Amino acid sequence: MGAPPHPQDRARVTAGEAAPLTGILRRQIAQTGPLTVAEYMAAALGHPLHGYYTTRDPLGRAGDFITSPEISQVFGELLGLWCADLWLRAGRPAPLRLVELGPGRGTLLADLWRAIAVVPGLREAVRLHLVETSPVLRAAQAAMLERAGAPEPVWHDHVAAALDGPLHGPAIVLANEFFDALPVHQYVRSPAGWRERRVAWDDARGGFAFGLDPAASAGLIQVPESLRTAPQGSLVEVCPLGQSLMAEMARHVAANGLAVLAVDYGYTQSAVGETLQALKGHAPVDPLNDPGSADITAHVDFAALARAATEAGGHVHGPTTQAAFLGRLGLAARTQALVASRPDLAEQTRAASARLVDPARTGMGTLFKVLAVTPPGLEPAGFADG
Ligand code: SAH
Numbered sequence: 001m002g003a004p005p006h007p008q009d010r011a012r013v014t015a016g017e018a019a020p021l022t023g024i025l026r027r028q029i030a031q032t033g034p035l036t037v038a039e040y041m042a043a044a045l046g047h048p049l050h051g052y053y054t055t056r057d058p059l060g061r062a063g064d065f066i067t068s069p070e071i072s073q074v075f076g077e078l079l080g081l082w083c084a085d086l087w088l089r090a091g092r093p094a095p096l097r098l099v100e101l102g103p104g105r106g107t108l109l110a111d112l113w114r115a116i117a118v119v120p121g122l123r124e125a126v127r128l129h130l131v132e133t134s135p136v137l138r139a140a141q142a143a144m145l146e147r148a149g150a151p152e153p154v155w156h157d158h159v160a161a162a163l164d165g166p167l168h169g170p171a172i173v174l175a176n177e178f179f180d181a182l183p184v185h186q187y188v189r190s191p192a193g194w195r196e197r198r199v200a201w202d203d204a205r206g207g208f209a210f211g212l213d214p215a216a217s218a219g220l221i222q223v224p225e226s227l228r229t230a231p232q233g234s235l236v237e238v239c240p241l242g243q244s245l246m247a248e249m250a251r252h253v254a255a256n257g258l259a260v261l262a263v264d265y266g267y268t269q270s271a272v273g274e275t276l277q278a279l280k281g282h283a284p285v286d287p288l289n290d291p292g293s294a295d296i297t298a299h300v301d302f303a304a305l306a307r308a309a310t311e312a313g314g315h316v317h318g319p320t321t322q323a324a325f326l327g328r329l330g331l332a333a334r335t336q337a338l339v340a341s342r343p344d345l346a347e348q349t350r351a352a353s354a355r356l357v358d359p360a361r362t363g364m365g366t367l368f369k370v371l372a373v374t375p376p377g378l379e380p381a382g383f384a385d386g
Helices: 007-016 020-032 037-046 073-089 107-118 135-147 159-163 218-222 240-256 302-311 322-329 331-341 343-356
Strands: 096-101 126-131 154-156 171-176 185-190 193-202 207-212 235-238 258-267 277-280 283-285 295-297 315-321 368-374
Touching: 020 037, 020 193, 020 207, 037 185, 037 193, 037 295, 073 107, 073 171, 073 258, 073 322, 073 331, 073 343, 096 107, 096 159, 107 126, 107 135, 126 135, 126 159, 154 159, 159 171, 159 240, 171 240, 185 218, 193 218, 240 258, 240 302, 240 368, 258 302, 302 315, 302 368, 315 322, 322 331, 322 343, 322 368, 331 343
Parallel strands: 096 126, 096 171, 126 154, 171 258
Antiparallel strands: 185 193, 185 235, 193 207, 258 368, 277 283, 277 295, 315 368
């Protein structure tokens, strides 16, 4: 399985022999057998020395991909107003933990920090907690927040550390393009039944290649019930880590108050189909080529996240599209206000806002979904008209 390498890729595979992660994973496979797709993805993104996020800042025009907060300041500002509105509805709890998962360059928080100044008392109540594994991005976040005049945040490696222990209490957790970076398992319905897909080393090809487990594995119970009868050849992606993190956070906000807000590209109903993709320099590349050098993501199964949150006692809102959500939060009015204050930048400002809600099938407006989890009885803005 897997597409044969492009001649150009072949050259890079050869050059990649020297790339540390290719050698490390190749040796690991030789010793302990083919890796699950999730193990491969986790190593490619998060290996402590050679992982993609460990070694670089991937964002921006010169990087490999661009995200909503990097496109327009309006994104972080509107999310800030969403937080402020929720804080008021919840009766202004203080202190309020504001946790961001995978904050990238810290741009969203910097824009949010500016926007929440309009609500007296909120800045004073907020304690910033960032969940970030990349040392490069932690440094970028520190610099960005300092420039924005925000208080120094506390960094954590894991979600549990940002919510547990003495930190117990009301929290808002924000995650933009975080869940798509969490490792997925892939299962294929072979003639013999569902099998987990694995990454092996193909000596003949001189590169990594996909294969299937010869036997059924325990992980198969994760294939959603509704998909088990899918036709032969179907591939299903499952992200148990995303589901367990969502459950943990939902349990936290159900018990302590406020919300989780997840924004990502993904689908509303669990579905068959491969979405695992690698991006380098804004162009798709083979995810099996030169791990650690490209971003690898998979679309987010919002139905699975919603199920996990509901089972943990959370009240789920959405998913709705990013276009509908930002529209309801006042994207048009905020864009107009920015244009009025900087007429010289009118064109860029309007184009950036339009990009956030681009209705094309692969555009941010509809491919991106927004899901919130609150305790029962708390209604966040942005999910219903009016
Ligand atoms: N939210 C930012 C960045 C998105 S890129 C934005 O919208 O611009 C994904 C982010 O998640 C990066 O900051 C990356 O370092 C972080 N990340 C990826 N996997 C992670 C993990 N398992 N634990 C913590 N952070 C992770």
